[in-house]
Amino acid sequence: MSFGLPSIKVKPENVESRKPQEGIFGIPDPMVAGIGATKVKIGNSHPLQLSERNYxxxxxxxxxxxxxxxxxxxxPLKLTMEKKFSSKVGRLPFLPSSNLQHDVLTGRYLDIGxxxxxNTQDLCEIAGQPHAxxxxxxxIL
Structure with missing residues (x-):
């Protein structure tokens, strides 16, 4: 019985295998199309790659x-509204923002990535003057 509610299980959206264009030796030639273009033509290298990208x-x-x-x-409406408001918190451009409120609402404050x-601010090589x-x-400038 579903009562018309969405499924809880995640379903893959695009499951298709693409055959890459082959070069002289039967593999894609990265010198002709470039490494990035070759990877796009190959598609996903592992079935979990798409799932992990959209985790x-x-x-x-x-x-x-x-x-x-x-x-x-x-x-869910209230939580979505709170996430939207927390992403619009305004600070001056030269002040670093940790987005702690948004991370707490999404649960990402527990993840270490x-x-x-x-990507810490104290290791940043560019420090501009606040007024500029x-x-x-x-x-104005």
């Missing part, structure tokens, strides 16, 4: 569907 989006859809099934329509270690950055963002 956060799939997890959010599943959580919203579960929340709707358990608590009703108001809960590549950007948490190697604000004037450029306002279109």
């Amino acid at each position: 956060h989006m799939n997890e959010e859809k599943m959580n919203m569907a579960m929340l709707r099934n358990i608590q009703g329509l108001h809960a 590549f950007e948490d270690i190697l 950055v604000v004037e450029k963002s306002l279109g």
Whole structure:
């Protein structure tokens, strides 16, 4: 019995295999088409690659569907509204933003990723002057 509610299980959207254009030796020639173009022609190298690329989006859809099934329509609507408002928090352009409120609402504050270690503001090579950055963002400069 589904009661017309969305499924909780994640279903793959585009499952198709593409045959790459082959060069002289039976493999795509990266010197002719380039490495990036060759990878696009090959498609996904592993069945989980598409799923991992869309992991956060799939997890959010599943959580919203579960929340709707358990608590009703108001809960996902309220959470979506809070996420939208937290993403619009305005700061001056030269001040770093951690987006902590948005990360807490999405649950990403528990994940440690590549950007948490190697993307810190104190390691940034570009430090602009506050007045110049604000004037450029306002279109004065």
